[in-house]
Amino acid sequence: MSARPLGRFLRDRGARAALAVLALVTLACLIGPHLTGHAPERAYPDLRQLPAGLAAEPSPERLRAALDRIAFRMRARVEAASVSDGTLRLALAADAPIDRRSLVYLPRSDLVGPPRVVAAEDGDRRLAVEAPVRRLHFLLGTDVHGRDLLTRSLVAGRVSLLIGLTATLAALAIGVAYGAVSGYAGGAVDALMMRAVDVLYALPFVFFVIVLVVVFRPGLGLVLFAIAAVEWLDMARIVRGQAQALARRDFVRAARALGLGARAILARHIVPNALGPIAVAATLIVPRVILTESFLSFLGLGVQEPATSWGVLVAEGARSIESAPHMLAAPAVFLVATLVALNTLGDRLADALDPRGGGRRG
Amino acid sequence: MIGLVLRRLAEAVPTLFVIVAGSFFLMRLAPGGPFDLERPLPPAAMENLARVYGLDQPLPVQFGRYLAALARGDLGPSFSYRDLGVADLLARGLPVSLTLGALALLLALTLGIGLGGLAALRRGGPADRLVGLGAALALSLPSFVVAPLLQIAFGLSLRWLPVSGWEGGSPAHLVLPVLTLALPQVGAVARLTRASLAEALAAQPVRTMRSLGLPPGRVLRHALRGALLPVIALAGPLAAALLTGSVVVETIFGLPGIGRYFVEGALNRDYTLVMGTVVLVGAFVVLFNLAADLLALWADPRLRQAA
DSSP: OOHHHHHHHHHOHHHHHHHHHHHHHHHHHHHHHHHSSSOTTOBOTTSTTOOSOSSEESOHHHHHHHHHHHHHHTTOEEEEEEEETTEEEEEEEOSSOOOGGGGGHHHHTTSBOOOEEEEEETTTTEEEEEEEBOOEEOTTOBOTTSBBHHHHHHHHHHHHHHHHHHHHHHHHHHHHHHHHHHHHHOHHHHHHHHHHHHHHHTSOHHHHHHHHHHHSOOOHHHHHHHHHHHHHHHHHHHHHHHHHHHHTSHHHHHHHHTTOOHHHHIIIIIHHHTHHHHHHHHHHHHHHHHHHHHHHHHTTSSSOTTSOOHHHHHHHHHHTTTTOTHHHHHHHHHHHHHHHHHHHHHHHHHHHHOTTTSTTOO | OHHHHHHHHHHHHHHHHHHHHHHHHHHHHOSSOTTOOSSOOOHHHHHHHHHHTTTTSOHHHHHHHHHHHHHTTOOOBOSSSTTOBHHHHHHHHHHHHHHHHHHHHHHHHHHHHHHHHHHHHTTTSHHHHHHHHHHHHHHHSOHHHHHHHHIIIIIIISOOSOSSOOGGGOHHHHHHHHHHHHHHHHHHHHHHHHHHHHHHHHSHHHHHHHHTTOOHHHHHHHHHHHHTHHHHHHHHHHHHHHHHHHHHHHHHHTOOSHHHHHHHHHHTTOHHHHHHHHHHHHHHHHHHHHHHHHHHHHHOHHHHHHO
16 A cells, blocks of 8 residues: 555545554454453352442352352351341351361352351351452453453454454465466456356355365364355456456566566565455454354354354344343443444455545545 | 257256255264263164164165155155155245345346446445445345344334334344345445446446437447346345345344254254255255356347357
């Protein structure tokens, strides 16, 4: 991209906004999971399907419910429970002496810290216990297993973005090489190569991808391969058109007359001069890849648990939309924001590169 | 003209062959077969099943048989639905998917051309910006996000429309699936119409007509004729996208169309059902592309001249 289209591109408010959104999402996905304070796989069984919010968990009601459950497992009853200054004061009672080792159930719930017995009566039939209450934050709520949705959405974003980038790079490599050779060679070679692309183009590809994924076990690698195998076709067509036009230009003819080989001409003259349209096409392939991946994952044919992606999370959210709509909202917002930003970026890039001076947006 | 139609038809043959061969060999490469159940069958029973379905023959023989049967319109028996042929299953699902697809196509074209046209006429104005934003959003909203939102809004909160089901194709059951299916395509058509109509309106012939004082309606009709050519060319891929999209839509809304049979067949390794679906969908895509080509040929004198 020469200086003027680049300047035009950077002055474009839409383009800058899209870039900012993308940078933000990427950065959040990269470092965010370390900052949320929850491991993506960490499940809090007592804090399932919490709505999004700023309040610290466990809330008094949820703590009480959890304590009743824990006491039952300890073969004891909760006589009284109060929280002050972040400390839980718990009075437990039972018909038989309470086994103090079973107090380990308390910290295992991840809701309170290590407990301390402050008083015992009746030969351990009544225990007074103190424990620090954890203050956990789930900004976007939790899922059906009580896992932090924000952390999971960010970790899922890593997978989705990674698939988007890698599959696009693969499609880019295949498509550019194929298209450049076809367009530069021309004649019968070109006709044959493009005929093959036409045939592949007419295939109902998503159906083939699904067959592929079912035939071999679903997983990240296969999803990547299947998507790249589909997406290179567009790139090949675009690059071929560019190469065809460039091959007739004087500087290419001069290079050929000077004895430069076909490979060198392709690498030094054809591909570099087609970089603009290639960049636009690549930018628009990324959202399509992410969409295809989430589509497959939604059907249960893409990324598999325990790995996750936005498609997986959206599918989980869609399944529990009646009881916990936030489970759909959180990953969907990330997914849609990224897709909108990428699509906008591609469009604005195309406008900036348009020699008519971005005239499409008048 | 007739020669051209025949040539296009002939060109569709290798595409169809690749579709049939591709789906056949892919499914046969698969580890695991249609009779792998949770509790394995005794080996003798497996052998019998394989013999009945011709799975014990070498692959080329099986492929030859399949092609021969296909030529007779026989898609073979389904492996997972006993007593039913694949052709029967697809014949059941096809009306559902076609109704869905046709309505979505209609909606995408009318709404898309209308909105895109409006944006082109009010270029740079608030209507244009709104359409542009809406189209970008429509293109980026995955159907599996839109569908649950529509379900919760119109089905669960407002209770205007049923959440899922088919019920013989009653209009109420069709609204949400068709909306979901059509939404991204409305965006695509609106964008294309806007871009190409805006270009046509700025082109020399239209400026000349305007300067000659022709009524705006006639000028617009003239500009639209040329501007809609790319939209016609989009109709082929559009139909293909609708068929693909119906896989998700049918799954979410519980519609008994071919998309759902396909997903079920793929998960159960029902070879013949999956192949049958792919061949059918492939044939439809080829057919739609052909129709779009011919339509473009009929509408565009330049193409006719070149041919």
